[in-house]
Amino acid sequence: MRGDQPRVVERDDGDSMTGAGYWVELYQAQQRLGGGFLLTRRFVLTALHCLSGLPSDAHVGIVLADGQRIGGRVCRQDKDADLALVEIHAEHQVTLPIPAADVARGGDRWRGPYRPAAHEVHLSGNVSNGSALHQCVGGATIEALQLTADQVLGDYSGYSGGPVEGVLDGGSRQPAVVGILIEQAQDRADGTRAANVLFAATIGEAMRRFDHLDVAHLIDVIRPPRQEPETPADDEPPSRAPRFAGTEALLLQLDEWGQRQIMDSAQIAELKFMAVKALIENEAAGGSV
Structure with a gap:
């Protein structure tokens, strides 16, 4: 790793x-x-x-x-x-499917759909420990999965950065990504050797680490500076709803759905990005929200 x-x-x-x-x-x-x-x-x-x-x-x-x-x-x-x-880069349109995200638990099976070359094996194994705090080599304490690999390769470094999929219900359900491979543990009996124990940061940890995956900051790009509202005269019509109120309400609703686990975090991030992108494009075209 x-x-x-x-x-x-x-x-x-x-x-x-x-x-x-x-x-x-x-x-x-x-x-x-x-x-x-x-x-x-x-x-x-x-x-x-x-x-x-x-x-x-x-x-x-x-x-x-x-x-x-x-x-x-x-x-x-x-x-x-x-x-x-x-x-x-913005000029590229990616049409490949985006994976669903899920939470792994101890005892689950996992697999790695990515391999560094055609002759390399696809990794698989068991989730030794579900989401737990782990002090990674970088120094941070992160939410991570401890994984045991079926394949004893000695060196798993080529698989770094690859996704970890949970294999649910004996493979009868569509797999979902549960983490990203980042580290390999050392053999306890011989510190000079690497073990077939791997660590993967959870998707939830990654989502929390990067504000680019929270599109609320994009609203600030197009939101006009806040101004103190003036007191309307008695004969003035009621003020209109705040600008972008509909989009902001949608973002809040998506957050609520995420907390209730109606949708996974990766899907919510994608929907929020699409909503704000549409808003920005509409503003650039001089439209109204």
């Missing part, structure tokens, strides 16, 4: 990176940096150490699961939690 170095990879895009997947690979020039996945249609979530010290605003190449190559930039880094957010 941590400590993996960029490498040049010749891969068969006709195998593990094809289909309707939501995972991606990140590149700079011809060097593979690591894996990641679409958290929304505008943002890719990855492990920060996969970016190999790239600064914020650095441009990276993104290879989608269907083989399409697009551009992006590193927009946020959380060094303490070893997480990073890559924004897809």
Whole structure:
């Protein structure tokens, strides 16, 4: 996991990176940096150490699961939690499906849909511990999953940044993403060896870490400065509802649905982004809300 170095990879895009997947690979020039996945249609979530010290605003190449190559930039880094957010360039329209998110529990099965090359195995295993506090290598105490892998590889570094899917009801239900791989534990019997115990930050932790996934700040871009209301004259008609009130009410409603777990956090983030994007486009066109 941590400590993996960029490498040049010749891969068969006709195998593990094809289909309707939501995972991606990140590149700079011809060097593979690591894996990641679409958290929304505008943002890719990855492990920060996969970016190999790239600064914020650095441009990276993104290879989608269907083989399409697009551009992006590193927009946020959380060094303490070893997480990073890559924004897809605005000219690219991503049509691949966005995964549903869920919460994993101890004893659940998990699998990794992403693999770093066609000849590599897909990881799978058991969730040893459900969501629990974990002090990651970056220093932060984060909400994470402890995972045991069925495959004893010794080095899992190439899988860093890849998504962790929960396998529910014996595979009868559509899998949902429950975390992002960030670390590998050391063998307790021999500290020089790595164990098949992995750690994944939960999706909830990632959503809390990045305000880019909370579109409330976009409202401030187009909201006019607050002014003290004047006292209306007796013959004046009642004042209209505040500007953007409808959109803000929708955002609040989405937050409530998230708290009640009617919808998962990734879906809510995508809907909120779409709502505010539509509002901004309408304002730019001179329309009324």
